[in-house]
Amino acid sequence: MSISLPADEPPRAGIAARLGGGAGPFVLGLPALVFLLLLFVGPVLRLLVLSVEGGDLAAYEKAVTDGLYLTVFWETFRIAAIVTAASIVLGYPVAYWLTTVSRTTAAIGFACILVPLMTSVLVRTYAWMVILGRNGIINRALRDWGLIDAPLPLLHNLPSVVIGMTHVLLPMFILPVYSVMVRVDRELLRAADGLGASGGQIFARVYFPLTWPGVLAGGTLVFIVALGFYITPALLGGGRIIMIANVIENQVQTLLDWRFASALSMVLLLATLAIQAASSRVQAPRG
């Protein structure tokens, strides 16, 4: 802040100048801050209060001891883990490939990633229903080719939910990994090559450790977003695959059990924040 106002300030006009003058940038952030406190922090804290209404932790006890809900939590984590693993396997090589091609090819590649990313989850889930449904494209094709007599049950099972969710979340993995990969200094790889390392060694001991922060950031994002998924399991799971968000919705809309819904929400939120915090503390593995 080297430039200071001259002592004989020219007259400043209006309230705007006064607002900006003394209090500075903090004041500018206030409206949004108040907005978020009232409509985000406040309502979420209210859920916390609702969850312990009556002065005991009965709702939490039910959430973490009842076998039904334990199963749902376990299933939710399992699905999130599978989707994260699938995103890494599918996305990592694509992100790398994008750093090696010409600008034009990369632009086409990014279009293939950004258009699905920005398209509504509902549209993408509907598309998978069209593809995997009883009378869907795959079943039609298999029947027309005489390979099957009765339609295969491709929908309303774990694989269909995993496929739908991976399709939704894969772009969210590729982008952060790519942004780390483009900053990797190619000279380091050349140096390793010059020192006689094999391709596999260069990857395992130089390139992967350097790009690990991207994998961690992208993987964490995919995992925590997957934990809270509602639409895709609701539509592709067909009531057979139930994730924690579906249970919360049901508790609020159908059973009107706000206390239990709040407790489940707090457990989900806590898990999400814990994973986020753990991920930001993990150190890159040494090459």
Place this chain on the structure above:
Amino acid sequence: MAEAPGRRRWLGRALAGYAAFVLALLLAPLLIVVPISFSSARYLQFPPPGWSLRWYARYFADPQWIESTLVSLRVATGTTALALVLGTALAYSIVRGRYRGRRMVERLSTGPMIVPHIVIAIAIYGIFARLRLTGTEAGLILAHTVLAIPFVVSVMSAALRTVDPALEQAAMSLGVGRIGAIVRVTLPLIRPGIVSASILAFLSSFDEVVVALFLSGTTKTLPKQMFDNILVEIDPTIAAVSVLQIALVVVALAVVARFGARTVPR
């Protein structure tokens, strides 16, 4: 080179093939909806037995679809305006501010992106039900703005970091005040960021389902209308609506590519 160039070329081709396969998987479901939306068949059939515009005609003729589309357009416009003003000011506060607790403010600004949407949805629903804001467009705008603020803050923070604060200080030393400096110097410099942030905010509201499931009531947004329809029957009208939405995304991304800030580092 430690390895034979032949093997390296083979690896390169395998990588390109794999990447093309994954990208095709990402795009294919969206492309498949297109022929279905132009199908003449009453039910889902692929490939379509013939072509027609009947599903588009049905969409445009159905007051429910049109009304929900108008609700979504109004809600998304309101959300964009509110989130842009609040989010840009907050981004400015975070990037230029030197006050205590700035890190906390920054964390809070990204909070709605990390907290599961189902939790935000029922939290706001609980409050809005008491305030009689459910089933209103105002309620939807407020809730969608909570979700849109993180997008605006992250895009605008990145944009603001590219502007030299000395330019603002020079303007302020000429007596325009901080707001004057922001309006006349900073905002024109970050116009690409404003374009990107607006489009992100608009799409995030226009596509939003989970919050709308709780808050819509009788004021259905387009995604809520789609969700209800998909639960009842999968008729190709939804394919037509989907294609219109995908077209909107393509146009929006083209606008960002032409006038917006770089969302992907190069």
